[in-house]
Amino acid sequence: MRSKLLPALLLLTTALAATAGQPPQASGDPNYAGSASCAGCHSEQYQAWRGSHHDQAMQHASAATVLADFDNSTFEHYAGRYRFYRDGEQFMVSFTPAEGGEAEQFQVLYTFGVEPLQQYLLPSAGGRLQALPIAWDTLQGQWFDVQGDLQPEPHERIHWRNGGLNWNSMCADCHSTGLEKNYQPTSDSYATQWAELNVGCESCHGPAADHANWQPNATSLRPLPSGQAALTGDQATSCGQCHARRGPLLAANGAEATATARFSEMHYALEVAAPPLYHADGQINDEVFVLGSYLQSKMHSAGITCSNCHDPHSNQLNQPGNALCLNCHEADYNLPSHHRHAPYTPAQSGHPRDYSGTLGNGQLLPEQSLGNQCVDCHMPGKVYMGNDFRRDHSFRVPRPDLAAQYPQLQLPNACGSCHRDRDASWAAAAIADWHGPVRDSHFAEALLAAQAGGDQRPLYALIAVTGGYNQAPPIARATAVQLAAPATLGSELEALLRQQLNSDQPLLRRTGIAALSHLPADYRLRVLAPLLDDSHAAVRLQLAQALSDITVSQLPTADQATFTELQREYRRHLKANSDFPSLRYQAGVDAHRRGELEQAAADYRAALALDDRFNPARYNLAQLYYQRGDRDGATALYRTIVAQEPRAGAARHALGLLLGELGDSAGAIDQLLAAAALNGSGRSWYNAAILQQRSGDASAAQHSYQQALASEPDNRDYLAGLVSLLVQNNRRDEALAAVRAAIARNPYSRELLQLRHQLQQR
Incomplete structure (x- = not known):
């Protein structure tokens, strides 16, 4: 079994994080x-x-x-x-x-x-x-x-x-x-x-x-630096510094970050609305706070901002209950003809926290809901940290029909927050009865279609902002970019990703860079170099990561000084945040790509010292050990991953291949079959079949080859393996039947026709 069957180096894009320490x-x-x-x-x-x-x-x-x-x-x-x-x-x-x-x-x-x-x-x-x-x-x-x-x-x-x-x-x-x-x-x-x-x-x-330090006889105060006086315009820039799920950038470490840099959207890199942080349709799942859902909303697109609803100084809602929403929305939305529940009254008596109180101003738990509040349907929520109920700020129209259409994705729906004894199909039927069978197009449809069935075409449409998704917000498009399969040169996806590099949205430029980072170095230099002096720190640091294996001499002389400063900025970022295992790991990935194996191993081990269950670092360390010929060390690392994560199919596959190389055929077969059962990978079935065939277990080998072909019917390696097994066991007619079935699907394949001819001549 050849080493090329081992999994490729995991180049995951993840967001990293002191003298004796002093008390804060x-x-x-x-x-x-x-x-x-x-x-x-x-x-x-x-x-x-x-x-x-x-x-x-x-x-x-x-x-x-x-x-x-x-x-x-x-x-x-x-x-x-x-x-x-x-x-x-x-x-x-x-x-x-x-x-x-x-x-x-x-x-x-x-x-x-x-x-x-x-x-x-x-x-x-x-x-x-x-x-x-x-x-x-x-x-x-x-x-x-x-x-x-x-x-x-x-x-x-x-x-x-x-x-x-x-x-x-x-x-x-x-x-x-x-x-x-x-x-x-x-x-x-x-x-x-x-x-x-x-x-x-x-x-x-x-x-x-x-x-503040003005003279008593001054006629006016000295203004705050530009953009720091009043929170006008898109307040998400300021509120989102904290009210968001985001990764740190240039951590405020004394001289390494100015006060102005600390106060800006450049202080963080926002996470996109993809699983596992969000549900597959963009609804909140993990503790993502507010910004990521709010940026998905029509409210944000229409210019509604944080202080339209929240007093920024007291943190209270500007008005209680539905009165807040009726500042902008028509009064008809407050009637049972719209929300289909009992009429709303400003203070619902008998509730632990009524809608007019100050303890959260409307943050009722689902079991305290009456269904007549705008937030009940358009801002369902979830409890975090044991008792902290927080609402989804995407302000979306309830779509239980999508939850019913994709049950495997386990989507929540607003109706189910209260009607826990009813399924999504019941809720979808009720909404269709009330408001008709047609729902407005929503970007969630594209995200769900791709994640449920692997069809990337809806994502391409979303990335391109065409068809029914032309109103999709940038965060939805950026999510589609991240979810899309890695692009190949000359493909439609690659062309779409290159377009994002010219976007006026930093989030799209950043996710576009990340999605193209696996392509050859000469391509990356040509396509990404124009962004070297991008104004946004998150984009620059993503670019530095994408070019971490590039030396300054590979760039034109005019770009070398900018590139050198960019790499310094990137190294400061990694160092300042090296208390995060993800960034220690990223430093290891960068060194690994440059061929600096000792440094890469040190960084991977440092990541594991911070978090012994941060297995992306263990995967890459195992691959590095394998590159250096230390198969025993690599095997031990994969065994640890499997022990910690019994359902880690990729680790079981790699462990099976290594055990096969080390002569432990029985152990290898066990791991490969376990991997196949977990991930349905034809490659795991195929490698198990090879070992079973070598061990003389023809029946088991035939089953494994057939399972591999069931997952990828046109894979010629799998067909060749099955044919080889059948011929070896004097079952030429069965081998010929398998080849004829493949020809029926590919009638003009010269390779298959030649194989049929060879079998007929035997």
């Missing part, structure tokens, strides 16, 4: 004036902000800020027993492991959040703060585990003592103002600083020291 502290950055400096001139806005969720995003732990019961209350957990108590002015947590042993004591330094839950931050080595997973439910008044049924083990990244619940890298950037993470890779420690502990005025309006 104020930076004293002179560019920031602090929120209190705004109160004198902007009293109304300041008073609205005071006491808001932004104001209370992070606070020093004190009797005034801690909401939980620290009066010797306890919480029993799968891992052990937590006791919450006071030691003078200090708030303490005692943890006793389930397996017994000494109890550990932790001091709570900060509160994190305020409603519907409050978490607590504990100090850890290397300047870290860690978020305790046992949080206080401020609505029910009880302790609970925000991780639910996950039950992570101590070696897993999502365990609360590890990176998944590390404040410095996972939380701080959005819960404090002017955050500088300051991760130091060599010591694996942090010296994190903030300009203001909570989310203050300058988180949204930018550093304001020059604006």
Whole structure:
């Protein structure tokens, strides 16, 4: 069995993340004036902000800020027993492991959040703060585990003592103002600083020291830097810095990022609306926050922005219930003739949180819904972190017909949020009865058709913005770009992807670059070089990644200085965020592509040290070991993947091939058959058949060859293998029948006709 059968190097595009670490502290950055400096001139806005969720995003732990019961209350957990108590002015947590042993004591330094839950931050080595997973439910008044049924083990990244619940890298950037993470890779420690502990005025309006420090006899204030004064126009640029699922770019590490760079859309790279973060139709699934769904909406396309619905200072809705929607929409939408439920009244009595209250302003759970609220149908939601119900902001028309059409994709539908005893077909029939059988075209139809059946043509139409998808928002087109199969030179898809490089939308330029990154170096240089000085950081860094195997001497002299600076920027990005296993892994991929195998191996191992279950790094490390001739090392790595992920078909396939090379035919066959059962791969069936044939098990080999052909009926390798087996066992007539069946599908194939002739001459 030849080495070319091993899987290719996984060049996944994923978003990466310090001296002994110092405890987090104020930076004293002179560019920031602090929120209190705004109160004198902007009293109304300041008073609205005071006491808001932004104001209370992070606070020093004190009797005034801690909401939980620290009066010797306890919480029993799968891992052990937590006791919450006071030691003078200090708030303490005692943890006793389930397996017994000494109890550990932790001091709570900060509160994190305020409603519907409050978490607590504990100090850890290397300047870290860690978020305790046992949080206080401020609505029910009880302790609970925000991780639910996950039950992570101590070696897993999502365990609360590890990176998944590390404040410095996972939380701080959005819960404090002017955050500088300051991760130091060599010591694996942090010296994190903030300009203001909570989310203050300058988180949204930018550093304001020059604006605030004016002379008493001045006739006017010095204006804020361009674009940092009022949140006008597309406020998603500012709100989306935090209210989005996004990857970090140039992390704020002192001199490596200016205050202006920290305050901009260039601070992050938005994730597209693809699984597993989103459902296959773009509805929210994982904890994606708001921006990604909002950018899918007609509201965003029409110019409706965040402050049309939300007061940006108090964080409350501008009006309760349907009154908010009726600011723009016709009153008929508030009638039972439209929503088909009981009439709406401003305060629905008897609910734990009525629509006129201040506790969330309409954030009712599905079981508290009455069906007559606009948000019930057009903003269904999901509970995250155990008790935090958040709504989908794509404002879409309910489409239970799509959920019924594609049951294998397990799509939610708004009707099912309340009618949990009814299926999607029932809901689709009800909507058709109310509003007729025809639904308006939606980009979700293209995304679903491709993901359900593998038909890429609807994606091509969506990428090109033609036909029924001509109103598709950029994020939908970018999602289609990411979902589309890798392009081949000269294909229709390749032409469509090249068009995205000229888009005025950074998200489309970025996803276009990523989709073309697998093509040959000379092509990438020619097609991507015009973007070297792109104005958007996310695009530039994606470009640097795409060209990470290119040397400066390969570029024209005029572009060399720009390319050199781009690579410096990219390396700063990787270093600043190297506390994320995904970016340590990406550094390894880059080194691997350049042929720097020792560096690549070091980076892959570093990624696994951060997260032992980050198996993309283990896959590539196994491939690297194989390249160097270390088959035993590669085998051990694949065995670990299979042990951690029993349904990892690709790992089982690779392990089977390696075991075959090492002479363990029985083990190889077991792994290849398991891979075939998991991924339906004809190649796994085929390789199992070869080994079964060599082992003398003709019956099993014939079955495997036939399964391979069933998955790819016109694959000549699979047909040749079956014919070889049948001829070897003196079953020429059966071999001839198999060839004739192939000729019936391909009547002009010279290769098949010659094979038939050879069999007839035997």
